[in-house]
Amino acid sequence: xxxxxxxNTAIELSEINKSYQKGSNTVVVHDNFNLAIEEGEFVAxxxxxxxxxxxxxxxxxxxxxxxxxxxxxxxxxxxxxSEAKLTLWRAENIGFIFQSxxxxxxxxxxxxxxxxxxxxxxxxxxxQQHAALALRLVGMEERAKHLPKELSGGQEQRVAIARxxxxxxxxxxxxxxxxxxxxxxxxxxxxxxxxxxKDYGKTIVMVTHDLKASEYASRxxxxxQYIAEGKTIELCKAEVKV
Amino acid sequence: MNIxxxxxxxxxxxxxxxxLTCLSVMxxxxxxxxxxxxxxxxxxxxxxxxxxxxxxxxxISLARSLPVNYQQKISVIQGVDNVSYASWFGxxxxxxxxxxxxxxxxxxxxxxxxxxxxxxxxxxxQWKKTxxxxxxxxxxATKYGWKIGDKIPLSSSIWMNKEGSFTWYFTVSAIYQSSTxxxxxxxxxxxxxxxxxxxxxxxxxxxxxxxxxTIDADLDGVSQQIDALFVxxxxxxxxxxxxxxxxxxxxQFVDMAMVIKIVVIAVFFTxxxxxxxxxxxxxxxxxxxxxxxxxLGFSSGFLVAQVYLESVLLLAIGALFGCxxxxxxxxxxxxxxxxxxxxxxxxxxxxxxxxxxxLLAAALCSLLPAFTLKRLTIxxxxxxxx
Numbered sequence: 001x002x003x004x005x006x007x008n009t010a011i012e013l014s015e016i017n018k019s020y021q022k023g024s025n026t027v028v029v030h031d032n033f034n035l036a037i038e039e040g041e042f043v044a045x046x047x048x049x050x051x052x053x054x055x056x057x058x059x060x061x062x063x064x065x066x067x068x069x070x071x072x073x074x075x076x077x078x079x080x081x082s083e084a085k086l087t088l089w090r091a092e093n094i095g096f097i098f099q100s101x102x103x104x105x106x107x108x109x110x111x112x113x114x115x116x117x118x119x120x121x122x123x124x125x126x127x128q129q130h131a132a133l134a135l136r137l138v139g140m141e142e143r144a145k146h147l148p149k150e151l152s153g154g155q156e157q158r159v160a161i162a163r164x165x166x167x168x169x170x171x172x173x174x175x176x177x178x179x180x181x182x183x184x185x186x187x188x189x190x191x192x193x194x195x196x197x198k199d200y201g202k203t204i205v206m207v208t209h210d211l212k213a214s215e216y217a218s219r220x221x222x223x224x225q226y227i228a229e230g231k232t233i234e235l236c237k238a239e240v241k242v
Numbered sequence: 243m244n245i246x247x248x249x250x251x252x253x254x255x256x257x258x259x260x261x262l263t264c265l266s267v268m269x270x271x272x273x274x275x276x277x278x279x280x281x282x283x284x285x286x287x288x289x290x291x292x293x294x295x296x297x298x299x300x301x302i303s304l305a306r307s308l309p310v311n312y313q314q315k316i317s318v319i320q321g322v323d324n325v326s327y328a329s330w331f332g333x334x335x336x337x338x339x340x341x342x343x344x345x346x347x348x349x350x351x352x353x354x355x356x357x358x359x360x361x362x363x364x365x366x367x368q369w370k371k372t373x374x375x376x377x378x379x380x381x382x383a384t385k386y387g388w389k390i391g392d393k394i395p396l397s398s399s400i401w402m403n404k405e406g407s408f409t410w411y412f413t414v415s416a417i418y419q420s421s422t423x424x425x426x427x428x429x430x431x432x433x434x435x436x437x438x439x440x441x442x443x444x445x446x447x448x449x450x451x452x453x454x455x456t457i458d459a460d461l462d463g464v465s466q467q468i469d470a471l472f473v474x475x476x477x478x479x480x481x482x483x484x485x486x487x488x489x490x491x492x493x494q495f496v497d498m499a500m501v502i503k504i505v506v507i508a509v510f511f512t513x514x515x516x517x518x519x520x521x522x523x524x525x526x527x528x529x530x531x532x533x534x535x536x537x538l539g540f541s542s543g544f545l546v547a548q549v550y551l552e553s554v555l556l557l558a559i560g561a562l563f564g565c566x567x568x569x570x571x572x573x574x575x576x577x578x579x580x581x582x583x584x585x586x587x588x589x590x591x592x593x594x595x596x597x598x599x600x601l602l603a604a605a606l607c608s609l610l611p612a613f614t615l616k617r618l619t620i621x622x623x624x625x626x627x628x
Contacts, residue, residue, distance in 0.1 A: 058621040063537055084541065091539020098624060102534035106251035111243050116538045118244065127243075163538075175624075 008074075010171060010203040011037040011060055016069035018055055029055050033069070035221075039170070042197040042204045044214040047223035053207040054175055056223075060205060061094050061173045062086045074170065091119045095164030095202075099176035101156045103148040109135060109159045110144040116167045134162040138192055154185030161192060165202070172196065174206040178213055190216040245544065249551035256524070260556065263520045267560020268567070270513040271596060275568030275588055277502040278595075279575070283586040284488070294323075295355060296461070297487035298451040298468055301480040304330075307447030308477040310438075313348075316451055319467050321459030326351035327448040329437060332400035333410075333430070335386070342382070344396060344430045346437035355454050358421045365390065365416035373436045375415035379427030383417045390414050396430075402442045410440070426585065452484070510603070517607045521553055525611035532615055533623030546612040553604035561600050565593065 016033040019026050029052040037043050045053045058064040059071055062078045071079040078089060103112045113131040122130065135141045138158040148156055157177060164172055174193065178186035194216045196202045206217065214220045253260055298316065300306035310327065317325045326348045333344030349370050353359060361369075361377065369375040378388060388394060392414045402408050412432055420427050438445055455464050465481040472479045482490070525532070532545050569588055576586040 055621070061537070063624070064619075064621040087536065087539055087541050090537065096534075096537050098534070100530070102530055102624070104248075104531055106255055107243070107248075114243055115535070119539050 008039050009036050009072075010039040010041070010074060011035070011205065012070075012072040013056070013059065013066075014070045014072070016059065016071070017067045018052065018059065018064075018069075019067050030066075037203065037205060037219075039203055040197070040201050042194065042216065042218040043206065044217035044220045045205065045207045045223060046209065046211075046214060046220060047225075049209075051223045053223055057173050057175055057205060057207050060171075061096060062090050088119075091116065091167065093169050093171060095167070095169040095172040097157070097160050097164045097172065097174040097177045099179040101148075101160035103156055103159055103163075105148050108145050108147055109140055109151065109155075109162075112148070112159055113162045113166050116163060120167060130166055131162070134166040135159070137165065138162045152185075153181055154188060157181060157185075157189050158192065161189070161196075165196060165200075169202075171203045171205070174204065174208075176208055177206065178208065178210055183212070186210065186213070245548055246551060249548050249555060252524075252528075252548070253552050253555050259520060259523075263516060263556060264560045264563070266516045267513060267557055268564040270509045271561040271564025272568045272571075273509050273564075274506055274599075275565045275592065275596070276571060276575070277505060278592045279568065279572045279586050279588045281502050282589050282592075283579075293461075293483070293485075294455050294457065294459075295484040296453045296455060296465060296468070296481050297484050298453060298479050298481040299449065299487070301469075301478040304449060306477070307444055307449060308451065308479065310446050310448050312451060312472065312477070312479070313448075315471055316453050316468055319453075319464060319471070321455050321464040321467075322453045323456045323459075324351055324355060324454045326355050326452045326454075327434065327450065328352065328452065329434060329447075329449040330400070331396075331432075331437070332398050333396045334399065335394075335396060338397075338399065342396065342430055343428060344398075344432070346434040347431050349433045349435065352431070352452075355452060359418040360421050361416050361418045369415035370433075372413055372415045373433060374412050375433065376412035377416040377418055377431040378414055379429050380417055380419050381427035382430060383414075388414050390417065401437075403440045404442055406442070450487075453481070510599070514603060514606055517553065517556060517603065518610060520556070521549060521607045522610050522614075524552070525549060525614055529614075529618065529623050533618055533620045536618065536620050537624065542612075542616045542618070545615045546608065549611045549615070550604055550608040553607045554600060557600045557604050557607075561596050565596060 013033060013035040016030050016035075017028075018030040018033075019028045021027075033056075035056070045056060047053060055064065059066055059079075060073065062071075062073075062081070065071075065079055069079070070077055073093065076089075078086060081089060103109075104115065107115070110128070110131050113134050114127050117127040117130055120127075132141065132144065135144050138161050140155060140158050140162060143151060143155060143159075148159070151159065157180075161177075172193070177193070178189050181189060190213055193204055193206065197204050197218070204217075206213065208214065298308070298312070300308055307329070313325045313327055316322060328348070329346040331344035331346055333342045334340050335342055347353075353361065353366060359377075366377075369377055376394065383389065394412050394414060395409050396412060397409045399408070401410075403410055418427065434448065453464070453468065455461060461483060465483075468481045469479050535545060536542070565588070572586060572588060579586060
């Protein structure tokens with residue numbers, strides 16, 4: 001659904017139900033959940049632990065599938081895609097940044113950033129050029145030859161961001177990207193994400209507990225309040241910055 | 243960077259574990275290659291001519307002799323081209339620990355059949371003219387520094403001569419080289435005539451006959467005809483091909499083929515468990531990274547291929563060193579058993595078998611990790627909680 005006149009809906013979750021089995025109990029994570037995010041938005045998903053913020057992120061990124069309901073990204077329903085198609089789709093459309101950067105310790109910063117490009121038809125030189133560009137964008141070009149263990153936490157997260165953007169995805173999903181960082185480094189990372197959003201038009205969805213982090217977002221969704229009030233997609237989009 | 247480089251770098255992530263596992267693989271392939279070298283000697287240690295050479299010995303035991311006049315009777319059987327004979331001397335030089343492969347042979351026919359022994363014509367003629375003449379292999383000549391014309395005393399652990407001594411005297415008349423890699427240069431030959439006339443007992447007998455058949459002859463048919471000829475005689479015979487004969491002699495001590503099979507199966511089963519365990523452990527430690535790679539868009543197939551390549555690498559490096567050390571060790575083993583089991587060597591086809599085993603074992607070792615990777619839930623592995 002597109003309620004904004006000049007922008008398209010990038011992400012649309014419609015009537016999402018998500019539950020899982022824990023022993024003999026069925027745990028309901030989301031019940032008839034709706035959400036829409038427009039292209040170019042920087043959305044911060046906030047709220048206490050256990051509300052399903054990361055699950056939402058994983059549903060959007062095709063890492064998990066809903067029990068029922070639809071997940072539509074850039075006009076394409078992904079909840080019905082096969083695992084193989086979903087894998088290809090992720091490679092082309094989504095960049096992930098996690099709290100733990102999960103860089104491969106055996107590869108240099110350059111190698112880690114090049115990794116997603118192995119799935120593209122780019123040749124070796126092109127891959128290296130793209131990776132160098134991404135590293136420059138996050139201010140890590142001088143550390144390109146360093147292994148993750150030779151980098152600080154903030155630098156590792158910058159490399160993870162470079163890896164997320166190197167294949168030029170339209171959507172970047174961040175799960176607590178500053179959770180392991182000190183304030184100053186966290187601010188640097190958030191500034192970087194804001195630049196990617198404003199200057200490069202990336203749609204960013206960020207799960208965070210950090211109130212300061214929400215200041216960088218163009219929209220903040222407090223999931224606890226949102227679920228309690230049973231807001232619709234439209235209401236959600238009208239929510240103001242905290 | 244590509245999948246091969248990624249697998250290479252991942253392999254050396256835990257250097258100690260990789261090295262120790264490699265060492266296990268190396269030991270497995272070392273044993274396998276060593277035994278294959280011995281097996282090669284048991285199956286292919288005679289020249290290509292051997293397919294036309296039969297061996298006729300006493301049915302009960304090689305220690306029992308056969309009458310020399312069997313030569314004439316065998317030679318008239320259809321399909322038999324020529325017949326020679328030989329007797330085991332059981333020789334040693336100076337001390338019983340210096341065992342030597344010494345044979346008394348029919349000087350007229352033996353070397354016509356064994357053309358893999360290269361002997362200068364004039365030397366062979368000289369040997370035939372010299373009653374106590376001895377033909378020695380080049381390796382023996384080099385080892386003891388013997389040359390043509392030298393008088394050599396050799397002792398027998400079996401045969402006493404008419405003088406009541408177990409020491410026999412010979413004159414080196416010829417030195418031979420072997421024309422095949424399978425042949426050896428550590429044998430010694432002297433005239434059966436001298437042997438027969440000089441020994442104190444069992445005259446006019448031989449240890450075995452060597453009937454050479456014609457190219458178009460039916461080996462089984464000729465063998466059966468020979469044995470049928472002496473079925474009611476005192477010396478009942480058993481005729482086989484030379485290859486089978488040598489193999490059976492070695493198997494009197496131990497069923498080598500069976501030992502090889504059992505050792506190889508045991509070794510590879512253990513090897514599989516070790517490498518499987520390593521790969522499962524490696525995979526488990528990297529589940530988060532694998533989940534991240536899946537999140538980035540890498541398929542399960544890519545991750546499984548990576549595990550497979552790492553398994554191949556681990557096994558291939560171990561196998562390479564195992565084969566290399568076996569090859570080096572066989573130089574010594576070959577020397578040690580040259581008198582009794584010539585032709586110990588690793589056949590080039592063995593390396594094809596090793597390659598296939600490496601690829602197959604790598605596939606088996608990748609099965610469990612592959613199953614785990616296929617079932618890997620990204621959201622769960624990356625720590626998503628409701």
